[in-house]
Amino acid sequence: xxxxxxxxxxxxxxxxxxxxxxxxxxILIVADGSxxxxxxxxxxxxxxxxxxxxxxxxxxxxFSAASGWMSxxxxxxxxxxxxxxxxxxxxxxxxxxxxxxxxxxxxxxQFHQMSxxxxxxxxxxxxxxxxxxxxxxxxxxxxxHYILAAFIALGLVIRARRASVDPTLEKWRMRTASSxxxxxxxxxxxxxxTTSMI
Amino acid sequence: xxxxxxQVSNRPIPNPKKSLITRLxxxxxxxxxxxxxxxxxxxxxxTLDDATLNFQRNNQVLLATMFMWSIGFLVGIGAxxxxxxxxxxxxxxxxxxxxxxxDGQGIKRYFKYCTDHKVVGIQYLWGVIAMLAVGGSMAMMIxxxxxxxxxxxxxxxxxxxxxxxxxxxxxxxxxxVATGPFGNFIMPIMIGAADMAFxxxxxxxxxxxxxxxxxxxSAWFLGGIPTGWTAYAPLSVQAGPGMNAFIATIxxxxxxxxxxxxxxxxxxxxxxxxxxxxxxxxxxxxxxxxSVALAVxxxxxxxxxxxxxxxxxxxxxxxxxxxxGGSGWLYAHLFWIMGHPEVYVILLPGVAIxxxxxxxxxxxxxxxxxxxxxxxxxxxxxSVLVWAHHMYMSGWLPMLNGPFMVxxxxxxxxxxxxxxxxxxxLWNGKPWLKVPMxxxxxxxxxxxxxxxxxxxxxxxxxxxxxxxxxxxxxxFHYTLMGAALTGAVAGLSYWxxxxxxxxxxxRAGYISFWFVQIGxxxxxxxxxxxGAEGQPRRVSDYAQMYANSNRISTFGAYLIGTGxxxxxxxxxxxxxxxxxxxxxxxxxxxxxWTVPYPVPLVNFDTPPVVTSDPYGYGKAVK
Numbered sequence: 001x002x003x004x005x006x007x008x009x010x011x012x013x014x015x016x017x018x019x020x021x022x023x024x025x026x027i028l029i030v031a032d033g034s035x036x037x038x039x040x041x042x043x044x045x046x047x048x049x050x051x052x053x054x055x056x057x058x059x060x061x062x063f064s065a066a067s068g069w070m071s072x073x074x075x076x077x078x079x080x081x082x083x084x085x086x087x088x089x090x091x092x093x094x095x096x097x098x099x100x101x102x103x104x105x106x107x108x109x110q111f112h113q114m115s116x117x118x119x120x121x122x123x124x125x126x127x128x129x130x131x132x133x134x135x136x137x138x139x140x141x142x143x144x145h146y147i148l149a150a151f152i153a154l155g156l157v158i159r160a161r162r163a164s165v166d167p168t169l170e171k172w173r174m175r176t177a178s179s180x181x182x183x184x185x186x187x188x189x190x191x192x193x194t195t196s197m198i
Numbered sequence: 199x200x201x202x203x204x205q206v207s208n209r210p211i212p213n214p215k216k217s218l219i220t221r222l223x224x225x226x227x228x229x230x231x232x233x234x235x236x237x238x239x240x241x242x243x244x245t246l247d248d249a250t251l252n253f254q255r256n257n258q259v260l261l262a263t264m265f266m267w268s269i270g271f272l273v274g275i276g277a278x279x280x281x282x283x284x285x286x287x288x289x290x291x292x293x294x295x296x297x298x299x300x301d302g303q304g305i306k307r308y309f310k311y312c313t314d315h316k317v318v319g320i321q322y323l324w325g326v327i328a329m330l331a332v333g334g335s336m337a338m339m340i341x342x343x344x345x346x347x348x349x350x351x352x353x354x355x356x357x358x359x360x361x362x363x364x365x366x367x368x369x370x371x372x373x374x375v376a377t378g379p380f381g382n383f384i385m386p387i388m389i390g391a392a393d394m395a396f397x398x399x400x401x402x403x404x405x406x407x408x409x410x411x412x413x414x415x416s417a418w419f420l421g422g423i424p425t426g427w428t429a430y431a432p433l434s435v436q437a438g439p440g441m442n443a444f445i446a447t448i449x450x451x452x453x454x455x456x457x458x459x460x461x462x463x464x465x466x467x468x469x470x471x472x473x474x475x476x477x478x479x480x481x482x483x484x485x486x487x488x489s490v491a492l493a494v495x496x497x498x499x500x501x502x503x504x505x506x507x508x509x510x511x512x513x514x515x516x517x518x519x520x521x522x523g524g525s526g527w528l529y530a531h532l533f534w535i536m537g538h539p540e541v542y543v544i545l546l547p548g549v550a551i552x553x554x555x556x557x558x559x560x561x562x563x564x565x566x567x568x569x570x571x572x573x574x575x576x577x578x579x580x581s582v583l584v585w586a587h588h589m590y591m592s593g594w595l596p597m598l599n600g601p602f603m604v605x606x607x608x609x610x611x612x613x614x615x616x617x618x619x620x621x622x623x624l625w626n627g628k629p630w631l632k633v634p635m636x637x638x639x640x641x642x643x644x645x646x647x648x649x650x651x652x653x654x655x656x657x658x659x660x661x662x663x664x665x666x667x668x669x670x671x672x673x674f675h676y677t678l679m680g681a682a683l684t685g686a687v688a689g690l691s692y693w694x695x696x697x698x699x700x701x702x703x704x705r706a707g708y709i710s711f712w713f714v715q716i717g718x719x720x721x722x723x724x725x726x727x728x729g730a731e732g733q734p735r736r737v738s739d740y741a742q743m744y745a746n747s748n749r750i751s752t753f754g755a756y757l758i759g760t761g762x763x764x765x766x767x768x769x770x771x772x773x774x775x776x777x778x779x780x781x782x783x784x785x786x787x788x789x790x791w792t793v794p795y796p797v798p799l800v801n802f803d804t805p806p807v808v809t810s811d812p813y814g815y816g817k818a819v820k
Contacts, residue, residue: 020395020468027460027494034495038502038532042517045528054516054523125254126514130523133515137506155285162287 018172025176029183036187039138043194046130056198060128061118063135065196071113071142072188074106078149079178079185086174093160099181100153107146114139131198138191145184152177217294219276224309227275231409234270239263257511260420260439264446268409275405276311280398299397301799311405313397316797319383320697321404323690326378327766329371329411334762336364341721341755344748347740357738359422359440366427366444367414370451372678373493373540374407374458375686376547381462381486384693387790387797388480390471390806395464403458410450417443426736428537431503431518431529435510442511445504452501459494463487471789473808480788480812481570482689485550488574492581493543500536503529527594534585542581544678546574548685549616549645552638555692556623557813558786559635564813565622569615576612580605590658591665599658606656613649617642632784633707637688640715644680648673651726669729672722680718687714687765694769695783699795700776706768710761717757724751788812 012020047055056062078099085095119132127133156177159165242259272278283290290298299314300307307317340360343351352360386394394400417423420440425433434441466487470479506517507529516522518529557564564570583605590599620642629635651673654660664670694702728747733740740748782791789806 016468020464023468024396024399024460024464027463028456031456031460031494031498035498035502038499038535041531042502042506042528045531046517046523046525049523049525049527051520051523051525054521057522124514125251127516127522130516133506133509133517133522133524136513136515137502137509137517151285155287158285159287165287165289 014166014169014172018169018176022172022176022179025179029179032183032187035141036190039134039141040190040194042137043134044197046134047197051130054129056131057129060131062131062198063113063118063195065192065198067113068192068195071106071110071139072185072192074102074109075142075145075149075181075185075188078102078106078153079181082174082178082181086178089171089174092174093157096153096156096160100150100157103146103150103153107143107150110139110143110146114143135195138195142188142191145187149181149184152180217297219279219290219294219297219311222274222276222279222311223306224275227271227405230274231267231271234273235263235267238266251514254512254514256439257442257508260442261446261508261512264413264416264442265449267413268406268446268450271409272402272405277398277402277405298401299393299799311401313393313401314799315382315386315394315397315400316697318394318400318404319379319381321408322374322378322382323697325404325408325411326371326375327769329367330375330762331766333364333367333371334759336360336367338755338759340364341752343738344740345752346749347742347745349739352738354738355422355424358424358426358736359417361736362423362426362429362444363414363417364427366423366447368678369427369540369544370410370414370447372544372682373455375544375683376551376689377458377462377486377490378404379697380482380551380689380693381458381490381547383697384790385462385483385486386465386469387696387793387801388483388788389466389469389474390789390802390808391465391469392800392802392805394461395469396461399457399461403454403461406450406454406457410447410454413443413450414447415443417441428533429504429507430533431507431510431526432524434507434529435518442508445508445511448504449501449508452497452504455493455497459490462490463494471806471808477567478808478811480554481564481567482547482550482554484571485553485574486547488578489543489546489550492539492546492578496536496539496543496582499532500540503532503536506532527589527592530589530592530594531585534588535582537588538585539578539581541674541677542577545682546577548682548689549641550574551685551689551692552641553616553620553623554788555634555688556620556638557815558692558784559630559632559638560623560627561630561815562623562627562813563811563815565619565625567619567811567813570619573612573615573619576615577609580609580612584609587656587661590661603656603658607653610649610653613645617645632691633702633704633711634688634692634784636708636711637684637691640684640711641681641688644676644684644718648676648680651676664729666734667729668725668733668735671735672725672729675722675725680722684715687711690769692784693790694772695779696790696795696797698773698776699779700772701779701783703768703772703776706764706771710765710768713761713764714758715761717754717759717761720754721751721758722754724748724754787814 081095081098081102085092085099088095114136117132117136119128120126121128127136156174159170239259242262246255246258280290298311300310300312300317303310307314308321312318339352340357343349343357382394382400417440420443421438422440423429423444424437425441429441429444466479466483506515509515510517510519516524518524518526520526553564553570584602586594586598586602587606620638624638651669655664655670655673691702691707694700724747728744728751731744731747733744779795781794784791789808792806793801
């Protein structure tokens with residue numbers, strides 16, 4: 001959307017555009033929620049079926065429950081910081097930097113975890129069991145959330161330093177971003193709870 | 199005071215010369231897409247670890263190549279300019295937005311990343327026609343092979359691939375057949391909006407889908423899809439390289455569907471004209487919105503199933519491999535959690551189109567608008583609780599079959615409401631039997647047969663006998679083609695004047711209708727007989743005892759093919775040479791008929807105010 005209000009395709013007020021954008025993001029959250037549901041369904045389905053004792057085979061490896069919580073902690077921190085930033089809109093640029101750094105750290109941590117997975121069989125390069133398979137799927141989805149959130153946070157940091165953007169619309173975009181940040185934090189907590197039940 | 203469209207038309211044609219967006223089009227998209235794909239292919243071939251298994255390595259290379267083609271095309275056509283400009287805080291200027299809307303660019307805008315919803319609607323229309331033509335041609339080849347037992351028209355493995363590719367091509371085409379062209383072109387005008395809620399996402403949904411088409415076609419050159427369109431695991435995990443094309447197509451399509459679904463839903467919720475309260479929203483808009491709102495949560499589960507299949511093929515995870523704790527049932531669940539709502543994602547917009555048509559051509563108010571909405575909502579709500587009726591015979595927990603049988607049979611209640619609404623509207627009316635109206639009668643007949651035969655399949659003991667047979671194939675064609683496609687074709691003939699400015703050739707419309715509908719009955723009634731006698735589906739040959747019914751079915755298929763060729767001719771010929779259409783040829787009351795052709799960029803000179811319901815025929819004006 002343009003910040004130039006001389007001609008706007010919709011001719012709508014920034015509040016109206018902002019509210020609409022937030023609605024769109026919330027509908028996309030429904031899609032992402034369904035994606036999350038499918039992953040959680042997969043985790044518990046395979047865990048409870050435990051086909052051929054293959055959930056965690058004999059001698060198999062797992063991540064500790066704590067490491068799952070560590071990997072989603074930055075999501076929660078970033079969402080809270082962003083909420084504070086919304087209340088103190090003049091300092092939003094500084095708050096957004098903290099949000100961005102939290103996401104970048106989270107992405108790094110998740111990448112580090114994924115590149116040091118203990119459950120790949122050395123000879124065959126195959127995953128040990130279905131726990132390992134579902135873990136990497138959930139971690140990958142978490143990584144996707146981090147990358148997308150970092151992109152949004154970077155945009156907010158840059159835009160907070162530019163005078164040319166429409167302040168009203170920008171305020172709405174903060175709220176829209178907040179919807180997404182809050183959602184991915186909730187999704188992260190759900191994932192951490194899930195992977196704690198090894 | 200100048201009107202909005204005068205303001206727009208008085209502006210000089212936007213020419214933001216310094217902007218990159220003026221240089222990008224489908225051609226640059228193709229070049230960058232192919233460059234990305236080639237770079238990915240060759241770089242991965244050279245850098246991948248030699249210890250990687252050949253099967254795994256090939257799948258990694260192919261999947262990465264396909265996704266990079268899609269991303270490259272989108273980069274090349276300019277889909278990411280908006281997000282990038284947002285990122286750096288230099289939003290698109292008003293002039294650039296107007297340029298993206300295709301203002302003053304004539305036919306070229308159809309080959310660009312154009313944000314005008316009318317352009318996107320036409321792009322979807324031709325995309326759907328192309329997909330239906332390809333999928334239909336495959337159907338003709340399948341029926342030719344089945345014309346007689348022992349036929350050697352195609353080999354069994356090609357037949358297998360044809361069945362899978364026909365299935366997935368038609369499913370994708372049918373999902374967008376109504377919401378793509380009419381949901382984009384007509385629906386915003388119907389609700390009195392100037393555009394969609396998110397014009398750039400609108401263009402994105404089309405072009406993302408476009409990138410999936412060559413990916414799916416590439417399956418032919420990679421050995422085909424041997425699994426049918428359901429792609430059950432672990433068969434799909436073990437299948438050859440063509441399977442990668444299927445996986446990539448579904449993942450790309452799921453992204454397109456989520457984006458389009460969010461856009462259409464947000465548009466209807468937030469951009470209705472003043473006075474258009476929920477009980478004044480045209481029924482097509484209600485049906486299409488419920489359909490896409492159902493698609494938004496449904497498709498991600500299929501996407502997850504495909505990602506898991508891709509991971510099993512490329513990284514040797516074990517989602518579906520029982521040796522390492524996986525299960526084929528997991529795939530069946532995830533697939534059908536999407537798969538059954540998807541049937542109604544296809545069906546609802548087609549039915550809603552027919553409901554839109556009936557009051558116009560009978561000149562009566564829609565009988566019980568509320569019942570229609572409750573019917574749609576009831577179908578959508580129940581559709582997410584019935585998925586396991588596709589798994590009765592899979593060997594899963596038999597005691598759970600009962601609840602799924604009940605929920606499945608309960609769907610006939612809201613479906614009955616739909617029938618009631620259409621029959622009630624027709625009751626004692628004097629129908630104006632133009633081409634769009636014929637579809638209503640065809641729907642009533644076809645959906646009756648499709649619905650009743652579905653009841654047998656929902657019944658566990660009957661399904662024990664009928665599952666996996668041609669009976670199932672005939673049943674779902676009666677619902678998807680006999681009802682949903684019939685609705686979409688009726689919609690095309692109904693809105694054709696608004697979309698093209700010309701009337702669809704009426705004689706060709708009648709000829710096409712009768713060829714298709716007569717052929718349809720011959721084809722699928724013959725198939726019901728073969729199925730009830732036990733002929734299995736998805737098999738390229740059959741016993742002599744099924745010969746007569748198959749011969750009859752193939753004759754019916756050729757009639758359908760002829761009918762659709764006539765329709766295609768009519769669409770193309772009328773677009774160029776048809777009779778110029780008046781603004782409101784059917785005398786309808788919905789808002790799209792209040793705007794001229796060509797529809798102005800912002801649709802309405804002044805934002806409309808709605809003061810009555812859209813079906814107030816025969817009522818005194820208050």
